Amino acid sequence: xxxxxxxxxxxxxxxxxxxxxxxxxxxxxxxxxxxxxxxxxxxxxxxxxxxxxxxxxxxxxxxxxxxxxxxxxxxxxxxxxxxxxxxxxxxxxxxxxxxxxxxxxxxxxxxxxx
Amino acid sequence: xxxxxxxxxxxxxxxxxxxxxxxxxxxxxxxxxxxxxxxxxxxxxxxxxxxxxxxxxxxxxxxxxxxxxxxxxxxxxxxxxxxxxxxxxxxxxxxxxxxxxxxxxxxxx
Numbered sequence: 001x002x003x004x005x006x007x008x009x010x011x012x013x014x015x016x017x018x019x020x021x022x023x024x025x026x027x028x029x030x031x032x033x034x035x036x037x038x039x040x041x042x043x044x045x046x047x048x049x050x051x052x053x054x055x056x057x058x059x060x061x062x063x064x065x066x067x068x069x070x071x072x073x074x075x076x077x078x079x080x081x082x083x084x085x086x087x088x089x090x091x092x093x094x095x096x097x098x099x100x101x102x103x104x105x106x107x108x109x110x111x112x113x114x
Numbered sequence: 115x116x117x118x119x120x121x122x123x124x125x126x127x128x129x130x131x132x133x134x135x136x137x138x139x140x141x142x143x144x145x146x147x148x149x150x151x152x153x154x155x156x157x158x159x160x161x162x163x164x165x166x167x168x169x170x171x172x173x174x175x176x177x178x179x180x181x182x183x184x185x186x187x188x189x190x191x192x193x194x195x196x197x198x199x200x201x202x203x204x205x206x207x208x209x210x211x212x213x214x215x216x217x218x219x220x221x222x223x
Contacts, residue, residue, distance in 0.1 A: 003157070033210055043200065045210040056210065091158065093211075101146050101204045103211060105158040 002026070004094050004106035012112045018080040021109045025074070025094030031055075032075050033095070033103060034067060038088035046090075049075060050097070082113045116141050118201050118214035126220045127191050135186040135217045137175075137201030145203040147177055147184040148211070152198045161199070162186070171195070191221045 005024045013019050025032045034046040046065070047057040051072035060067070064083070069075040079086055089110050093103035117140045127133050139145065149161040162170055164177040164184060175186045184201060201214040 035211070035213075042215045043211075043213040045212070048210050059210070093158075100163075102148070102160050102163065104160075105150075107157045 004092055004104050006090075006092050006106040006109050008109060009107065010110045010112075012114065013082055014114050015084055016081045018078065019082055019111060021077045021079075021090050021111070023075045023077070023092030023094075023106055025092070026104055028096065029094035029104070030072070030097045031095040031103075032069060033093040034075070034077055035091040035093065036088050037091070038085065041088075043091065046077070079111075082111075084113050087111055087113045116145075116203065116205075116212045118203055118212050120199075120201055120214035120217045122217045123215070124218045124220065126222060128222050129193055130190050133188050133191045133195070133219065133221075135199050135201075135219065137184045137186065137214055139182050139184065139201070139203050141182075141203055141205075141212075143205065145205060147175075148202045148204070149173070149175055149184075149186050150200045150202055150213075152200070154197070158200070191219075193221045193223060195219060196221045 007022045011019050030051050032049040035043050037043045045059040048055045049069045052069050066078045089108045091108045092106040095103045119138045147164040150158045151161045152158045162175050173188045177184050198216050198218050200216045202211040
């Protein structure tokens with residue numbers, strides 16, 4: 001079974017540019033989460049999808065971040081315009097509905113904003 | 115407020131020594147507690163969760179509700195245990211994880 005995949009693995013952009021991160025969850029997982037770890041800080045929750053609906057987006061830092069999950073399969077996280085403080089590692093995780101709360105994580109996307 | 119603390123940023127032990135990674139939490143309710151591990155160049159992966167009460171790779175963790183702790187223990191550390199360890203909690207309804215800051219375990223030969 002393929003795990004959670006994320007693309008790209010690394011992204012280096014300049015301040016003010018736009019970047020789109022993609023996450024493909026494990027097939028059949030309705031729940032999809034985005035997290036990020038900025039330099040020296042803890043892994044923080046950004047938002048949670050159940051299928052195509054945003055269940056909880058309380059962790060989104062500001063309106064420069066836009067997440068979508070059209071069709072309830074893969075998800076994208078767009079940062080526009082990127083700022084220096086957005087640099088960090090962005091993780092995606094997925095989970096089935098019901099049963100265990102275990103989340104399966106992707107390898108992360110390392111974003112560097114110069 | 116939900117919070118997870120891991121007091122040690124770095125823990126170094128010699129191979130064969132016992133190891134304990136501390137985790138304390140605050141949560142108004144009955145959370146589910148997890149330990150995730152990230153080995154070098156690998157993704158975060160589940161090590162243990164309190165409801166399963168199992169031992170994985172020789173590690174155990176007991177939820178102490180009175181002390182609000184979920185410390186991770188192993189009686190004899192191995193070099194391959196060197197990794198970053200994160201304690202995390204989730205609410206009852208599949209909510210997002212709240213992570214601790216992580217402890218880097220270094221097992222010396």
